[in-house]
Amino acid sequence: MLATVFLTTVLAAAPARSPATADDWLITGVTVIPTDTEEVWPQRDVRIRDGRIASIEAAAPKPRARGATIIDGRGKFLVPGFVDAHVHIATEAAIHARRDPVLATLPFPEDRSYERQILLSFLKAGVTGAANLGGNAAGDAALLQLRDDVAAGRLAGPQLFVGKRIDGPRDHVADAPDTPAPASTPEAPTTPADGAAAVREAARRGYDFIKPYQFLDRETYRAIVDTAQALRLPTTGHLPELDCAICADRAFVFAHPMTNIAHAEELARYAQTSDLSAADVDALTEAVVRARSGVTPTLITLKTIVLQYREHQAPAVPAGWETLVDPLTQRDWQPPRNRYLSAEFRAQPGMERLPAAYDFARVLTRALWKRAVPLTTGTDALMPGLLYGASLQQEMRELHAIGMSPLEVLRAASLNARRLFAASAGSGAVRRGQRADLVLLDADPLADIDNAARIAGVFVAGRWLPITRIDAELADLAARNATLESVLRAADAVR
Template structure:
């Protein structure tokens, strides 16, 4: 079963207003007073601590005695609050202005987006609002990727508010190259943009390196030879790989043993493993256990994306897009909302319902939950990913929804929080420290109003975030989102006018 929704590029970056830029320059030091620190690299909670943040790093964690010298630091009140590593969406498809501008869809191409990147800013703020201080984009259009690479630099330099971005290069071959049943279509000539040879697969990785991508996403329509070349060249270039397992069943395809013998760093969905466990028959419990052990033995980690399958099943059963959590509806931008509605949303189409295997979607969600639990029991590292903005999954809050999914299959809150932060830091940025809330570590942190170890739902009670060492309170995030409301309404009017014109 392969029910993947690739949102064609749409993400964001928007120039911060001058006041926000000045604030970032004028307040490089912060003093979080009397806060409970949850480092996450151990099971301890450091109660009543003062935390000094300077130059984007945690400089000092000391007992809250009032003796910490902080000079001109901006004070953040941490009383009755919890400071911990910020959350990371390890599988997201960010909507960008670059994707909109490059789109061939007349309803959105040529939209007046202004000159100050308001659209991009809206998406970034939506992530921060949920405590998401890191996001890994797993592939989009060339225009969308260009925008994200630019935006990554702006955020790193402190000129834009947003999470730490990791931009992945998706590399995929043509579907015809791995057709299990010949359809009479010739296989296109190989090229780095859609490689079917090892040489072009290697060239694709090298081009990604030259353009400054952060990691490689192999996709499933790569033949055996090309898949191996991409994985091996990525290693040589110092890249991690996270993506889809290769197809099975054709003459040039990989097989299960080959894929596990030449593993990616991370598998992008638990669902991907369904093809590797169920070959011609339903899976028995022993098959699931054997599959989980094979993953553990390979050394791969997994991003389960359980909420993704749950949402797809919801659309299949209910024939409508599930409602986003209360209070988050206004964060869904008009272009994304348009993609969620018919006819753009393929999950609401009759063709989707009529495809072979559609009646197994619900069982696929059950399989992913059982398999993910088996992976967890074998200590396979898990990360939190959402596949947002798949219909029904809003940027930011969907990370909290996935954390709840992992809690419901048995992970303890501490383990869920590690999956949502430390494991992702170690996957995408292994040279940049552990990601824990410790002295010397980078200050990408979330401040919560309630204890997430007592109830994972408390991850939704965000008081503010430190992103790249810069503080944004939830009030300031909401204020900046409200500033963009008129732009969002104008964008919606443009889309409606275009739809009306097309209808005529």
């Protein structure tokens, strides 16, 4: 309880602080895994000051603290903070804006407890950066504010990168292709002019990247990608639909590539044959290499969908995370709101091949890795079964299981994502001068990737949060958010 009160006090005082005035820390005797090299540096003293790594030196017999607070790093390992490159953060505003009358007036606990639990859940897993890949208008506005609140130190959480999803009407290219185009707007563009306008408006509003979605015709898609590139906004999203007169074709899409492709399964849609063959793996890998795109495989996402298809229930979250499945999330993960458990989902043509699609995505991801395509870790949380933070650890294990070494997994979970979303802000490695987004581990992740989950604490922009304090605050927030259960149950009973 004392730890909870202490951390709450620290966070409450945060508005008066910023990363530029963060505390001064000295981690002594720690093993540094910089991650941008094969080297490992044992017995180092690492100074964190003004939100950055001030120095990395050989450990001194007697630490030269010079005003810094000492953290005993003996027997511990320092790595870059992890990044989830594909999440959907459910802000309170986004939840209120859903098409569900029960949620329109849902009384969330005071002090932003719901959003604070989300942010601290990321930190519990060592996730010091998260990219939100679009949502509804209310949710986007709230996320831009949430991002700024975290950056200013008003809330403890990962650095947030907020993407603007741009998509056309589904029936324009999918349900009823080749019919007259509906009236175009920047909110649902069917013309290159409106597609470009949507990107410019996103840049004006301060979005960090663009997420092109799949229901865009050929020329509108190109205008979005080209305009984003001109404005130096990264693009990561879904590949556009194929097989209509105004649709893009495979060659066109890879000639006008996004910076990054949001799922390996998106590439599977571009397979030339119907049996997910080895020839498709080679052709798709070659296309991505030539396009110089990166890929966020989200293997844990597809695996979780397959598990629900097979077992008719959402999979359990990892041990130790159960209390962080709040009542609203639990409600969303069950029928009838979980579409992956619906009869309609199971009745779609070709669903019997879903398990094979997961296997194909794993083989394809391995081929992409072998060709040095930049891979990033992403999870699509908060999909059913995938909890913020915990799912990133699961995705790291998925990448290790296809043959990537622990060091390569760490790079995918840190450096590659930083290059994608914040290339101008530094490498993200554990190096002098870099932003101090770091994870202190109790065991060597190079010996066993599971050790990446053995977290002693995290630095976010130079602010130190030990895991004991994170867990204490999360326990308090989870208890507050548990009060939503009775409200939801009563409202659903009336309906």
